[in-house]
Amino acid sequence: MGEWDYWFVSGAGYAFAVLPGHEDDPRLVRHDEWTERPEELPRSRCHGGPRGLLDLDTDRAEVGREAARRWDDWRRFADRHTGPESVLRAIAKDPELEERFTHDPYNWFGRDREAYIAERVADVLPTPAMLTLAGRWVEYGGPGYRQWFNAYLQDLPADTMVVRVLYHS
Template structure:
């Protein structure tokens, strides 16, 4: 049992009615729910929940920071919120920021790595270890990865490693456009999405991220989108 986030979508309603609307759409997924005879059984996910956007708040569309329809917790800055009408949520800024950071990391690594022989990702050495652990132990796999000239040089540049990660060959190996698109799509999703239609969808990987973004983009501007923390 652990705490996790779901982005919940409910139809337009008064701000004071939002918790009730969320409770209604969350109810079918309650661990303690008793299913009626003949009722389809759905997978249950939670035993308690609360509105909570800390760490994954939505930016507010500039000029609407004081709109009373926004949902905020104690101490939430005026430019952020836990949710509100989709039309008041600035969905583009987080995507643009993530895309720019991804582009910078990709281009910086490509420029840096061009001064060294091509490097292999850690998965290459790990596969060799798994195939023959007796003759190619795990310590040897890690050493062979780290002693590649480009990786060894990277390890001496903690500032660069913070930007590109410890295994940039693995996650910066796709083409630039794909890398930037995937980064932008990953900026908003939570691990689950609860749709207006009442469907609880797990969100994982680039395809899940893309669907999450597409769904939010096609919601009516007055539909309510809220970050919810649940224990499950």
């Protein structure tokens, strides 16, 4: 709605993976101004760079594998109990189970394994807002935003600079 008071190049803990073999490319952005002690990034991570040098798939694949394991663990756990009430009582008694499966696992995991995995994967790259090449400011607005964000980022020309910033307005 307004203008930015200030902004910083920073991944705020969400750095991009670098496409293997391009870790030393001088066009990669590794400059965190937000913290007093700049974040030390491994060569395989950066705050931005040309879209073609960013590995957008590695982090998504890792999250997808973990989501699949978690969903499978959930199904095995739920199948060992007789009915939803039994499952929820078991989870309520054990903080580790609640941390692993949430207090509302039937809603969180849903019925479909692939849909659950796709939801987790869709969350990996999106930030709360994006400034498009056309100058349009797009803010998070539900499930459609994540799909739009991922498709927009994936479809950018390889030489387009993509940089994560923290801003204040």
